[in-house]
Amino acid sequence: MMMMENFFRLSLISPFVVMVLLGLSFLLRIKVNERILSTTSKYFSLYMAFLGLGLFIMAWHYSPDELLLNDGNWIKFAHYTFELRFIVDLLGATYSLLTACLIGIIFRFSRNYLHREEGYFRFTFLLFVLWFGLNVVSFSRTIDLLFVGWELVGTTSVLLISYFYTQVQPVRHSVKAIVSYRICDMGILAAGAWAHHYLHSTDFTELPKLLSHDHGGKALIFIGIFIIFASLAKSGQLPMSSWLPTAMEGPTPSSAIFYGALSVHLGPFLLIRFHDYIENFPSLLIAIGVIGGLSAVWATLVGRTRSDAKTMLGFATITQVGIIWIEIALGYTNFALFHMVAHASLRTWQFLRSSSLIHDFFENPVVKQDVSIRRGLSFLSVLNPEIQRKIYIHALHSFHLDFFTMRVIRGVSYPMKMIFAVEKKMMNWDNKLLSRIIRK
Amino acid sequence: MNMSYQMALKTFPLILTFGSWMFAGKSPRLKDIVLSILAILFIFEVVLFFQNPQELTGNYSFFALSFNRPSIFVGAIMSGALFMGLFPVRRSLTLNRNFLLLLGSGVGIILADNLPTFFFFYFLQRGVPAWNFLKNIRNGDAQTGSTYVFQHLICLLCAVYVMAQAFSQGILLTPLPEFPSTFFTVDILIVSIAIIFQTHGIFPFHSWVHDIVDNLRWYEISCIFLPRAGVLLFVQLMLPHFGSDPDQFKIALLSLTIFSSIYWSFRGIYEQNVQKEVTYFYIAQASLIMAGLQANEVALRGSYLHMMVISFSGTALWSILSYIQNHVSLKKHQSYYGLAQDFPKLATIFCVFGFCLIGVPLMASFVSEDLVINGLLEQQPYLGLGHIFATCLNGILFFLLFSKLFLGNNPTRGKVKMMDMSLLEMSPYMIALMVLFLIGVMPFLFLEKITW
Numbered sequence: 092m093m094m095m096e097n098f099f100r101l102s103l104i105s106p107f108v109v110m111v112l113l114g115l116s117f118l119l120r121i122k123v124n125e126r127i128l129s130t131t132s133k134y135f136s137l138y139m140a141f142l143g144l145g146l147f148i149m150a151w152h153y154s155p156d157e158l159l160l161n162d163g164n165w166i167k168f169a170h171y172t173f174e175l176r177f178i179v180d181l182l183g184a185t186y187s188l189l190t191a192c193l194i195g196i197i198f199r200f201s202r203n204y205l206h207r208e209e210g211y212f213r214f215t216f217l218l219f220v221l222w223f224g225l226n227v228v229s230f231s232r233t234i235d236l237l238f239v240g241w242e243l244v245g246t247t248s249v250l251l252i253s254y255f256y257t258q259v260q261p262v263r264h265s266v267k268a269i270v271s272y273r274i275c276d277m278g279i280l281a282a283g284a285w286a287h288h289y290l291h292s293t294d295f296t297e298l299p300k301l302l303s304h305d306h307g308g309k310a311l312i313f314i315g316i317f318i319i320f321a322s323l324a325k326s327g328q329l330p331m332s333s334w335l336p337t338a339m340e341g342p343t344p345s346s347a348i349f350y351g352a353l354s355v356h357l358g359p360f361l362l363i364r365f366h367d368y369i370e371n372f373p374s375l376l377i378a379i380g381v382i383g384g385l386s387a388v389w390a391t392l393v394g395r396t397r398s399d400a401k402t403m404l405g406f407a408t409i410t411q412v413g414i415i416w417i418e419i420a421l422g423y424t425n426f427a428l429f430h431m432v433a434h435a436s437l438r439t440w441q442f443l444r445s446s447s448l449i450h451d452f453f454e455n456p457v458v459k460q461d462v463s464i465r466r467g468l469s470f471l472s473v474l475n476p477e478i479q480r481k482i483y484i485h486a487l488h489s490f491h492l493d494f495f496t497m498r499v500i501r502g503v504s505y506p507m508k509m510i511f512a513v514e515k516k517m518m519n520w521d522n523k524l525l526s527r528i529i530r531k
Numbered sequence: 532m533n534m535s536y537q538m539a540l541k542t543f544p545l546i547l548t549f550g551s552w553m554f555a556g557k558s559p560r561l562k563d564i565v566l567s568i569l570a571i572l573f574i575f576e577v578v579l580f581f582q583n584p585q586e587l588t589g590n591y592s593f594f595a596l597s598f599n600r601p602s603i604f605v606g607a608i609m610s611g612a613l614f615m616g617l618f619p620v621r622r623s624l625t626l627n628r629n630f631l632l633l634l635g636s637g638v639g640i641i642l643a644d645n646l647p648t649f650f651f652f653y654f655l656q657r658g659v660p661a662w663n664f665l666k667n668i669r670n671g672d673a674q675t676g677s678t679y680v681f682q683h684l685i686c687l688l689c690a691v692y693v694m695a696q697a698f699s700q701g702i703l704l705t706p707l708p709e710f711p712s713t714f715f716t717v718d719i720l721i722v723s724i725a726i727i728f729q730t731h732g733i734f735p736f737h738s739w740v741h742d743i744v745d746n747l748r749w750y751e752i753s754c755i756f757l758p759r760a761g762v763l764l765f766v767q768l769m770l771p772h773f774g775s776d777p778d779q780f781k782i783a784l785l786s787l788t789i790f791s792s793i794y795w796s797f798r799g800i801y802e803q804n805v806q807k808e809v810t811y812f813y814i815a816q817a818s819l820i821m822a823g824l825q826a827n828e829v830a831l832r833g834s835y836l837h838m839m840v841i842s843f844s845g846t847a848l849w850s851i852l853s854y855i856q857n858h859v860s861l862k863k864h865q866s867y868y869g870l871a872q873d874f875p876k877l878a879t880i881f882c883v884f885g886f887c888l889i890g891v892p893l894m895a896s897f898v899s900e901d902l903v904i905n906g907l908l909e910q911q912p913y914l915g916l917g918h919i920f921a922t923c924l925n926g927i928l929f930f931l932l933f934s935k936l937f938l939g940n941n942p943t944r945g946k947v948k949m950m951d952m953s954l955l956e957m958s959p960y961m962i963a964l965m966v967l968f969l970i971g972v973m974p975f976l977f978l979e980k981i982t983w
Contacts, residue, residue, distance in 0.1 A: 168832050
């Protein structure tokens with residue numbers, strides 16, 4: 092256990108140290124050569140993969156016992172404490188190993204793909220922030236601490252969507268992503284706040300036990316609702332799906348790591364972490380299943396109407412994550428974890444190959460024989476052609492998801508606009524009145 | 532400590548600022564004088580703060596000043612933030628004597644120990660823009676500023692009412708923290724809260740802010756907000772009597788404060804002018820300070836920290852924007868200005884300061900917002916949710932602002948050169964950022980210090 096603890100601490104602190112060093116070098120205008128950066132990243136990835144593998148083996152060996160660590164109070168004031176509580180278990184160790192392996196692959200791929208790009212430093216720095224954020228999420232034992240990593244992942248994700256910041260479209264899509272993220276991140280904050288208020292703990296190993304004491308009555312279901320709500324945006328499930336396919340504007344390696352692999356699976360990860368709590372509320376499990384099912388069907392139908400590879404992969408990812416949600420709803424959490432790892436690995440490969448898809452299709456003799464686009468093969472082909480056509484047209488418009496979202500946003504902001512209008516009128520009256528008084 | 536030394540210590544900041552105002556005239560070195568004053572004040576107050584001085588309180592005279600930990604804290608933040616904001620843009624600064632008057636009266640607000648002194652400095656400071664507005668309206672130069680004048684007039688009437696009540700009870704010259712609980716009858720409470728809300732631009736006493744946003748320079752607006760008149764009045768006058776148990780009145784006030792932040796965020800989201808957007812973003816955050824102050828002890832601590840974060844980060848955002856405006860015209864409304872191509876370092880620093888304001892982890896505001904939200908939840912869970920919503924909107928507003936200003940295609944690309952600041956000019960920002968980062972990573976080291 093001592094070794095496990097040391098491995099854990101190293102895997103948490105190492106990306107943070109690199110992140111801080113890179114940040115300082117930027118602030119102090121110390122130029123880091125691309126070659127040095129890529130070589131360092133390569134060896135660092137190997138080192139982290141070694142730590143991740145060690146942790147995974149130990150977690151597997153000790154499974155189902157988990158290592159619970161209390162690293163004191165980060166904030167302590169009066170009766171309020173923000174404790175640094177970590178958990179090293181199979182779920183966290185698996186995700187951490189997956190992170191180390193995939194980010195390592197991305198670093199290697201980017202070495203050629205982003206060679207001599209002016210944003211290479213930025214890209215590398217953001218990947219280190221992501222790494223740290225993902226490790227915090229993987230091993231955190233409280234909602235508060237999990238939010239730290241969760242928010243870092245969201246922020247880096249948005250900054251990488253707008254990697255090509257001189258183009259308008261990526262910028263618009265990054266704003267769309269941040270709006271979705273911020274709205275759903277309220278869920279984690281609210282869940283943490285609710286848990287603090289009603290159960291006086293945000294430790295998710297304690298929450299299911301506290302639930303049996305029934306401190307807050309019906310209010311406790313809201314913790315589960317907030318957690319599900321928080322998971323929606325990161326995993327691109329309905330109704331927060333429309334940002335994900337448009338987020339492919341960033342460089343291919345970042346699309347692969349965020350929307351094919353690590354960020355998009357954080358939603359299911361969170362649900363698995365909270366499964367012991369959520370399973371006490373059957374209605375929540377049903378909601379998870381329904382959301383996953385609807386998202387899977389929606390993304391399948393819409394994805395088939397798209398013509399570019401990365402967008403199609405984006406929709407395919409939503410479909411698979413939807414299926415993972417269904418697995419979680421059915422209680423197959425271990426299977427869902429396996430599905431996550433397998434899906435993340437496959438999708439990373441697909442995303443990384445997507446930029447050379449045309450080349451593969453026409454030039455690569457191995458791929459040429461295996462790849463064929465079979466759009467005709469749809470489960471809808473059993474339906475009447477007229478119905479198929481109607482479904483296709485609606486799917487082309489993403490079943491008007493953006494339209495409905497805009498209506499909701501307008502509805503929310505309408506009272507504010509009314510206030511603005513009234514205020515403007517009153518200020519005009521003020522101006523007229525004072526002018527009249529003074530000039531008399 | 533003998534009386535004359537005490538007196539010298541207490542009046543030093545005032546003598547420094549008002550003395551400069553009287554003798555600086557139209558000196559061409561005015562901006563250097565201002566920067567020197569700010570640096571001296573900052574060092575003076577930081578040294579005092581860490582020395583844990585005994586309170587130097589007033590002596591029941593009509594004009595009473597005091598040095599206590601809240602005032603030293605706010606004073607250090609004000610002078611430090613202004614120095615950090617003005618130093619990098621000193622070459623393009625066009626300060627006039629009015630700024631020294633605003634600064635001096637700001638210092639007066641911070642040091643005031645009784646109601647007459649407080650309101651004297653408060654209305655002296657707020658009177659400077661009011662006087663200019665009235666002059667402009669009279670000359671027919673402008674039509675704006677009336678709401679500012681009317682709202683401050685109402686505030687003045689409220690202040691007169693509070694002072695009249697205090698006078699009738701024989702406690703007009705009593706130091707602010709020593710006011711008896713019996714003084715705060717319902718009418719006094721409502722009037723006092725109206726004054727406090729008005730000072731911070733909190734809904735529904737907020738419309739005057741539109742007038743200053745349109746007409747004042749960023750450092751003048753900053754000088755108006757940085758003394759945190761409302762915070763000081765609330766902390767010194769009302770907090771000792773503001774029961775920690777939630778009641779309807781308190782919940783209504785907290786709701787208004789949170790709604791105010793939501794209002795300013797929406798205002799910013801719908802705004803086209805970048806300068807105004809930054810100001811609305813700043814005020815939306817500043818509203819949340821008041822929410823924390825009214826909640827409980829935990830949130831109060833968060834609010835003090837938040838006040839520091841907002842003051843430094845907000846001033847930095849304004850300062851960076853003003854530097855950019857000196858090089859590039861932002862008058863033509865565009866969806867995206869794409870200025871990160873010309874100011875890559877500044878864009879990054881702007882972004883990180885923004886993160887400091889919206890509660891991104893590893894930055895100080897994450898800690899402060901965590902404390903405020905938890906404090907609010909203990910009062911009323913739905914208020915906590917309201918605060919979370921306000922924070923979410925602030926985040927969206929910041930990203931909109933950042934993307935509009937720095938991202939997208941710059942149509943003038945190719946004609947302009949890299950115009951980033953030099954390392955020396957940027958150094959105050961970097962020091963502030965490092966401090967905010969350190970607080971964010973190791974809050975336990977700092978939270979103990981900001982207690983009184």
